[in-house]
Amino acid sequence: METKIEPISLVDTVTKRLEAAIINGQLAPGERIREQVLAVEMGISRGPLREAIRRLEGRRLLERTANIGVRVAELSPQKLDELLTVREALEGMACRLAAERISDDEVAQLRALLDSHAELKDVSSGAGYYQKSGDFDFHFRIAKASENGFLMSMITGDLYDLLRVYRYRSSTMQGRAGAALDEHRTIVEALARHDPDGAEAAMRKHLRNARIHSQLAVQQMEMAAKAEAN
Amino acid sequence: METKIEPISLVDTVTKRLEAAIINGQLAPGERIREQVLAVEMGISRGPLREAIRRLEGRRLLERTANIGVRVAELSPQKLDELLTVREALEGMACRLAAERISDDEVAQLRALLDSHAELKDVSSGAGYYQKSGDFDFHFRIAKASENGFLMSMITGDLYDLLRVYRYRSSTMQGRAGAALDEHRTIVEALARHDPDGAEAAMRKHLRNARIHSQLAVQQMEMAAKAEAN
DNA sequence: TTCGCACGGACTGTCAACCATTTCCGGGGT
DNA sequence: ACCCCGGAAATGGTTGACAGTCCGTGCGAA
Incomplete structure (x- = not known):
């Protein structure tokens, strides 16, 4: 069976x-x-x-x-920011743990994943796919590699679901795809070196950029909405 | 009303x-x-x-x-360790945010709290009280000072409840009261300086010590149990 | 007109009884 | 000793009913 x-x-x-x-x-x-x-x-x-x-x-x-x-549940830009901050903390820690425990094989898989992203980036219709499963896959694998059950279930479960409710599209969507890919590579290299401090710092920086970028996007949306109201 | x-x-x-x-x-x-x-x-x-x-x-x-x-829910030393690791990440971040936003008044309250702990430490029956409300109060206030609703509710709510289920007694109980108090002071000083990096590092170090210490305690308990079984 | 208040509908909160399905356990039979 | 089967028991789900609360409506009084 x-x-x-x-x-x-x-x-x-x-x-x-x-x-x-x-x-x-x-x-x-x-x-x-x-x-x-x-x-x-x-x-x-x-x-x-x-x-x-x-x-x-x-x-x-x-x-x-x-x-x-x-x-x-009511949403607000502020709450989204808070949520993304929590994400920084959790995924940063996950990345640190992953750096200590990740296998060469898993590193190779991550590299392959990023290579496929790099190709897709050039395809016009690729961006959607990139966000949809690719980016999630990247963070998902790192969370898994942390070998911490709580961390993983929070990152890939509760947190991820909440972000989806907030209609949050990984800011890689908003013209940050190139930068995000570079940041992803930096993270993977730190993981490959089994460098906990570097890996955590790289992940934190990546998510911090994403968070700040998303806040800017939200502000722009609000400005536009206000302008339209007049 | x-x-x-x-x-x-x-x-x-x-x-x-x-x-x-x-x-x-x-x-x-x-x-x-x-x-x-x-x-x-x-x-x-x-x-x-x-x-x-x-x-x-x-x-x-x-x-x-x-x-x-x-x-x-079934407990295991490993799960407890995982949980305490998550706590490191969350409270570390909370402490970082708190350092940016905390007011002089709140710093003064934290200092007063630690002073009262220092007095109690000498009282023989004080250790229990210290753990029971004092230590929680310390971490609670910092979480609150982070002004991040999600972080706070996770730290003082879900996480804290789970730890209680694990019968986890803040390792300050297990002969670490003195060291913990010093670590608390280091944290408060970093907060007073509004030094995010220092504050996060200090909190992480504090919780890391507590985690490691608790794992040692668990191991000792298991050793003792095994010895008794023979 | 406006404020206040009572009435009634609507919805949540809770209970109780009932049936279907699955699991578990023990008593067979082979 | 092993396997299979039947019944008890527990969960999963449904229905219907009823109390309590909230809220909008409309009437009446200032």
Whole structure:
């Protein structure tokens, strides 16, 4: 028996559907959720739905006010900045640990990944792909190489999901692809040298740039929105 | 109207009771939880109990296997080490941010706090108090001074709760009180200088020492247990 | 007109009973 | 000794009901 089928509960699927709905904007930030309505829409009963909501509550995707209802978490540029700062701390540490433990094989895989990115960068339609799976893959592999279960689940799980809710597109998208690739290479080289300090510093710098860049982008968006309002 | 009374739901109280039961060991690690039994014991119905369980699941205090049941999270020295490593990353970052933003007033409060610790250290029965509220207070204030909501809630909430489940007693308890106090002072001085790098480094060093020390303590305990088994 | 207040609908919070499905355990039979 | 099968028990999910709270509406009074 190769594939051990693991039964998926309704709560799990509902949780994912809710999560997806929040991420793609079907449920707008701040929007109120009514249990009965949603339960009927999804064709389930209130029980599992409530349990799913509790989970997302714990992950800060939903906020509940007693006797009032549940709302989709409100976002703000400031909160995004805070989140990205936490990411700096966690991924920096992950990168440090990875530098101590990473194998030559894993380093080779990372290099190959970056090479493929370099090629895609030239393709006009490539940028989308780059962001979508490539960049995540890079950070994901490093988190995994840290061999710290908590760190990994936070980086690739909770944190990543939250960032998606914030509609955060890795700032590599916003004209930083070239710079990001260079930074990625710097990180990999530090990992290859098994240089914890260098690796952490490189990752921190990379994410700090991404964070600052994203804040600038947000500010520009707000400026544009304000200009349009006049 | 100062205190706006906010209604507490059954789920909230149940969550806290479960949490407390896990922390103080009434529910042993790895122990299985049966919904119906527990629901009857607590005098509630299965609904709210299940919702509370889902929450603690999200906080990794409980682990669920589909169709089998819920168990209290299993602990291991390795996981504790991983957790303390995450703490290093988060509190290090918090300390860095705090150094940039902390006010003279807050610095003065921290100094006063450490002075009171220094006095207590001499009192024989003081060690317990020192750990119980004092050490937490120190780290709590710094997390707060970081002015990063996510960081703070992680450090003083999720992370702290998990550590309590691991029965982790800040290693200041284990004969490190004196050294810890010195390290605390180093941290505060860096904060007073508004020196982010120094503050982060000092906090990281402090927590690294605590982590290593705790691992040593765990090893000793295991050695002792093994010796006793013979 | 405007403020205040009571009424009623709507929604959350909780409970209870019920059924389906799966797991677990023990008693067979081979 | 091993395997298989049946029943007990626990989880997973559904339904329906009801209490409590919140909120908007509309009426009445200043």
